[in-house]
Amino acid sequence: MPLLCYCIIEEGNTLSLPAQGVLAAPLRLVDVAPVQIVTSEWPPMPAPSQENAVERALEFHRVIHAIFEQVQVIQFRFPTTLEDEAALRGHIEPRAAASAETLRRFRTVVQMEVRLRGTGHGAVAASASGTEYLQSRRAEMRSLEQGADRLREAAGSIALEWRQRWSSAGLRCYALVERERVVDFRRTFEATAGSAPQARVSGPWPPAEFMGDL
C-alpha cells in the first residue's frame, strides 16, 4: 500500500500523534530501529476536480508541526511517497543510525528564518545605462547583505549557527537557535530589522537547513 512519509523521529519517544494526516488518513509509525517514520496511507489520486493541492500541503504542515512541538523531526519534502513499507525500509535502513545521531545532536534546537527583500529593480531612471542599472542592483544586494550582517551580530550567541543565501524572495537567513531562546531571537529581530519594511521573521521551523542531507 502506498505511503506518504512525513518525518523521521527518534524511537523511544512519548509522542502523541495527531488524529489524522493528509486526506484524513490515519497516521502510522513504521519502526526502523533506531528511528521511527511517521506515515499515512496515500490513496490513488482523486479526480482533478476534487483536488486541492494547497489544502493537502497545509494538512501536511499541521502534522509536522504538531509532532515538532513535541520532538525533533527530520521532515520529508512533500509529497514523498513510496510504493509500500518495504520500499520505505529499503531507503531508511542504511541511514537509520545516522538519522538517529542527527536527531540526537539537534534535539533541542530549531531554525528561525529572516527574509530580507529589496525593491527588486534598479533605482535608476528609465534612461539609465546598463552599467548604472547593474551598479544600482549591486548596491541593493550589498545593502541587504549588510542588513543581514547587522542582524547576525545583534543575535550574537542566540544564533548558534547562521546561513544565508539569495533567492527570488530576497536574501534568506537561517539561524540555528535553542528552543528556549526563540523569543529572544524574535526580540532581537524586532529591535534590529523589525522596522525595515521588507524584513520578515518566521519560525520556529525544524532545522532542515542545518541538518544536511540524509
Add this chain to the structure above:
Amino acid sequence: MDTMFVAPQAEDDVSLLDILDHVLNAGVVLHGNIIISVAGVDLVYVGLNVILTSIETALRHIHQLPPDSRRG
C-alpha cells in the same frame, strides 16, 4: 524545565507562502526526483510563488548531484 514545548506558530502569524515554501522546499528528498508540481494538480491552482521556489530548489539539487546519481 521542559524546554521541548514551544508555543505553536499560529497559522495567521505565518503566511501561507511560508508554509507552502517549507513543505515543498525544505526536508529530505529521497528519490532525487525533482517535484515541481504538487502531485500532478494543474499548476494554475497552486500559488505561483510556491512554484517559483520549488524550481529554485530543483536547480540547487541538480547542481549538487553528479549526473549518474540522479534516479528517474
Add this chain to the structure above:
Amino acid sequence: MSDNSRQHSPDDVEQAVAQLRQQLQATAQGASGRVDCSPETVEQGLAKLVLTLIELLRQLLERQAIRRMEGGSLCEEQVEQMGEALMKLEAKVKELAEEFGLSPADLNLQLGPLGNLFEK
C-alpha cells in the same frame, strides 16, 4: 551558495519567452475543455507561471552578472551589455504581463521607474 553557472544570455531567455508565448496560446486552446477553466483563465494562469519562471531566470543571471562584475571578470563593455540586456528583459516581462492582464503584483515583480518604459 552558487547560482546557476550555465552560460545562458538574456537574449536566450528572451527568445525562450517568445516561443513560450506561442505555446501558451496553443496550450490554452487545448486545455479549455476543463471544468472551471475558461480559455482566458487557463491562458492567464499559464502566462503567470511562465513569466514568473522567466523572472526567476533573469534574477539568477543578474546576480551572476553582478558577481562577475565585482570579481573583475567582465570588461566595461560587457558590464554595459549585460546590464542593458537585463534591463530590457525586465521591461519585456512586464510588457508581456500587461498583455495577459497581469499586474506586476501578480508576478510579484516590483518594477519601479523602469516599468514606465512601456506605459501607454
